[in-house]
Amino acid sequence: MDLVTELRNLLTDEQVTANPTVLENHSRDESYHAPSLPDVVVFPKDKEDVRKVLQFANDHGIPVVPFGLGTSLEGHVIPYKGGISLDFQMMNRILEVRPDDMLVRVQPGVTRTQVNNELKKFGLFFSVDPGADATLGGMAATNASGTTAVRYGVMRDQVRDLEVVLADGRVIRTGGLAAKSSSGYHLTGLFVGSEGTLGVFTELTLRVYGIPEAILAARAVFPTVKNAVDAAVAIRSTGIPVARVELVDARSIRQVNSHSKTHYPEMPTLFLEFHGNEDGLKRDVASARELAMDQGCLAFEFETDSKARSQLWEARHNLAYAFIHGFPGKKQMVTDVCVPLTELPGAVEYARELLNDAGMEGGVLGHVGDGNFHVIMMVNPGDRADLHRAESLNEKIVEYAISRGGTCTGEHGVGVGKAKYQRREHGDALAVMHSFKQVLDPKGILNPGKIFSVE
Amino acid sequence: MDLVTELRNLLTDEQVTANPTVLENHSRDESYHAPSLPDVVVFPKDKEDVRKVLQFANDHGIPVVPFGLGTSLEGHVIPYKGGISLDFQMMNRILEVRPDDMLVRVQPGVTRTQVNNELKKFGLFFSVDPGADATLGGMAATNASGTTAVRYGVMRDQVRDLEVVLADGRVIRTGGLAAKSSSGYHLTGLFVGSEGTLGVFTELTLRVYGIPEAILAARAVFPTVKNAVDAAVAIRSTGIPVARVELVDARSIRQVNSHSKTHYPEMPTLFLEFHGNEDGLKRDVASARELAMDQGCLAFEFETDSKARSQLWEARHNLAYAFIHGFPGKKQMVTDVCVPLTELPGAVEYARELLNDAGMEGGVLGHVGDGNFHVIMMVNPGDRADLHRAESLNEKIVEYAISRGGTCTGEHGVGVGKAKYQRREHGDALAVMHSFKQVLDPKGILNPGKIFSVE
The missing domain is CATH 3.30.70.2740 (Alpha-Beta Plaits)
Structure with a gap:
């Protein structure tokens, strides 16, 4: 059987390729994990395409690995057992913004930046910011989070509903549009973070937030990492609703200085952000400053203007880049x-x-x-x-x-990188997880080798 | 086989009873659903007792229905197929408060009031308030929420970890102590809201919050229900972090007036609460008042003092009582x-x-x-x-x-009351839920007849 021909018969010619460069692009992610080529890359246009591909793959026992933009960090999208890399770049439409319901409905290939550009028109924003401009489907698959989780929660907290194609081609919706529900088992939370091992997402309904009236950014320099972390813990414990609180250690600041020709004090630094109304923020930042000073803070600066905020956070923003380009x-x-x-x-x-x-x-x-x-x-x-x-x-x-x-x-x-720790971390709960995997994907075609070391 | 004798052999005499009054107390909840007697009531003292009872029940195909305080509203705790009512009143210890981790570890029989009395000593509180002084185990089983969900989330958002005994006697932990995790499937979210049909909780680790610096309560009267609801939606959409926003309609206010001999305007009323620092709250309440006025609000009062706040909310607090005692x-x-x-x-x-x-x-x-x-x-x-x-x-x-x-x-x-709507609401996802139920409880001993109409 020629996989490309068979799949082209199911979809269209231009949606299926075994072009070596394309295969190569789907053989790796942004991590150190060894690459591995898929046999074929497929670009579905809609749910029906995904359903056809999965049914075909399930019938023939062919592995399927969903692929967003390949920004994963633990080898999630690497097809170690070959098969089909299912690339969502043609499913990248924002389907509906419901501003007064504070919801947005998207296809899985939409990126974080793309959705935020659209939401801005409504005075709204999508809160999860993992750094990379990942696809929302990928972010849901890994339960991504990032700098704003401390205030707005992780990806799982934002997903209100998923359309999922199961291994056997069944299509389900896991949730609904209501802000809360006690109806049936919480499948949404289970599919978020399942890393393509339980089903393939074809649509996501996500919670969004009103852009806050005011935003204040702050930077605080400490003599030791312990001081900085203790200050962060203290700020958190008092219930000040900090929106971001990031630690960067001295070595990393040095990397940024060397890369960007800047002169930040090469000491442990906290980068903070507060969202709210202006009066409330003034009080919050005053309280945070006091708690930082209790931990020996050497310099505490803050800014509200958008450009000044960006500058204040520059060292944090340039960090990953400084390391990647430094080596x-x-x-x-x-x-x-x-x-x-x-x-x-x-x-x-x-x-x-x-x-x-x-x-x-x-x-x-x-x-x-x-x-x-x-x-x-x-x-x-x-x-x-x-x-x-x-x-x-x-x-x-x-x-x-x-x-x-x-x-x-x-x-x-x-992905593959942390699979070996699953038994140690989850004990007998790992067997329960695996039993769910077996129920939904008895042939093990969905992203095989991920999460579970031994299938 | 004499069930009482067999169970007494497993545990102790005083932990097992078929006393008619006790059976009667475990035959109903707070709803209109018809009562049904269990065959026996068992009071476990620890995880090991629960494990023994479940293993025994599973071996003999005997139904087991976990029971907290019986405040459920859809017949959850009613043993329609007889068997064992597993009452957690002897497992009511607060095991550990971790104030700086903002966590508390409890047994399932601990009530909401009980945990808050303890947390108060640390300047903390548990946010979920369903009205009734339910047990935390029961609240997790039904994914309870209540007035504060709009700010702090529902029960599922608070549960960090569960110790669960499965039908076959296996004991698992579903989560951990970290504030976030992308490790493995999110079993915690699945067990929360599973209503005793997937396993029995023997320990819960819950997220708690710092008591806010300041609390402000408000009451706003509107000409129509639509005005009141539109005002609530508007306040929500602008991102003002309201902690509670409750609607009470004119008929309900009349019920309270007649029951409590009060003279509240018999019109649709919003009861609001804001948490934060004093300066921020002033701004928040001013913005909320403005949005309410845009919706024709006839009177907007607010208070910060604890006693005055309580009085302002009196009609809301007395509502259920006014109806129950009025009929x-x-x-x-x-x-x-x-x-x-x-x-x-x-x-x-x-x-x-x-x-x-x-x-x-x-x-x-x-x-x-x-x-x-x-x-x-x-x-x-x-x-x-x-x-x-x-x-x-x-x-x-x-x-x-x-x-x-x-x-x-x-x-x-x-429970039983909403089982008939599950297929309509969840479509094919219901079959996925049921397949998980079958994997974990193949004999169907765990709270049979709940959630799924046909097992």
Whole structure:
């Protein structure tokens, strides 16, 4: 059987390709994980196309890997067992904005920036910001979050409804348009974060928010990482509704300075943002400043004007870029643990010690209001010793987090990189997860090898 | 086999009873649904007791119905197929408060008031307030919410981790202590709202919040229900972080006046609450007042002092009581639809018309910031015509909601009362839900007859 011909018969010629460059583009993501080619790339135009492809794949036991823009960080979109890479770039329409219901309905290939450009016209915005301009389908598949989760929640909190095509071609809707429901099992929450292993999303209805009356950004420099994290925890505990609170360590600031020719103090820095009305923000920032000062804060600046805010946050925005461009030819390995807030100072210090002990270059940054932080390590995937050193450090940080009630991944997802920690983290619950997978995908065609180490 | 003897052999004598009064107390909830006796009531002391009972019940195909305080409104705790009522009154300990992690770990029999009394010592509070002083286990089982959901979310948003005993006696943990996670399938969200049909909770870890610096309550009177609802929608859309926004219709205010000898204007009234810092609240309430005035608001009062706030909200607080005591001998049937915000004015008007057309006594009230509202009807469960009339009205309101993207139950849950709407609301997703039920409870011992009409 010729897979390309068969699929072209199902869809149209231009929707199916085995062009080597296209296959190559669908063989990797933004991480250090080894690439692997799909047999064919398919571009569905609608739900019906997805249904046809899945039914065909299920009948013939062919793996299907949904693909958005390939910005995943744990190998989620890499087709390690070949088969079909299902690319959603032709399903990128914003279907409906319901401004007074504070909802938007989109196809899975719509990106975060695209939806925000549209929402702006209505005075609304979509809150989840993982950094990369990922597709909303991909963000839902990995339960992405990012800098604003501390205030607005993660991707799972925004998804009101999903249209999902199951492995056998059945199409279901998981939710509805109501703001809350106690009707039946919460399938929406289960499919969000399922990484393409339970079904394929063909439509998403997402919660959006009114653009706040006023936004205030702040930057606070501390003598130690512990001071910075303690300040973040203190601000969080008092209930000040901070919208973002990001930690960048001294090494990372140095990377930015060297890359952007800037002169920021090379010390642990918190980047904060507050949303609200002007009067309330003044009080919030005054309270936050006081709590920062209690932790030995050396400089506390804030701005409300949009351009000045951007400048104040510049070092945070340029961070990933500064690392990627500072180490040409290398790929990033990024840890992603999330721990209870009280465990955060210890976990961050432990990570920094591990980096120093291993003599490794790397930055520590994080969404510290949630207890989620990243160690960015630049590795040479071709150098086994380098890779092994970084993986061993990753493993130690994960072990530390899990042993303190935390998780191996706060927002990047499991993919292949964190599959080995699932049993340790979830215990017997992993068997329950796997039983659901088996019910919905008995032939194991949906993104095989992801989440579960052994299928 | 003598069930009582067998169970006493497993546990202790005083933990197992078939005393008629105790059976009777476990045969009903707070709704109009017909009572049905369990064969035996069991009081587990710990997880191990629950495990033993479930394993025994599973081996012998005996139904098990978890029981908190019996405040459910759709017959959830009624053992229609007999068997074991598993009462959690002996598992009512607050196990741990982690103030800086903003978490509390409890046994399922702990009540909402009990946990708040403890949390107050730490300057914290648990946000979900369904009115009744229900157990937290029961609230998680039904995904309860109430007046504060508009700001803090529903029960599902608060549950960080569950310890669950499965039908076969396996014990799993569904989550962890981290504020967010993308690790594995989100079982926590699935078990919350599963109404005892997938497993039995033996421990809950819940998110808590800092008591806000300042609280402001307001009451606004409107000429029509539509004006009141439109004002609520407008306040919500502008992003003012209102903590509660409750509608009470004119008929309900009249009921309160007659019951409490008060003199509130008998007109549609919004009860609001704002949480934040004092400066921010002043601005928020000024903006809310302006939006209310745009909708023809006739009187807008607000208070910050705790006692004055309580008085301002008195009519809302006394509402259910006023109805229950105003119709001695009757039971309440309460509709619970939730619709998209833009559909709310129409839905509330439709419900009021139905009540008037049927010549029925009943109040309309609701958590209108979420699109969730209730029609309280006092019915005589012995009078079939009365019951039928109320059920037919309930059905029409549900049909209206579902046809507009809403849900048959925003917060009360399915139980037996809403089971007949599940297929209509969820379509083929219902089969997916049922397949998960079959995987985890193949013998159907867990709260049989609830959620799914046909097992």
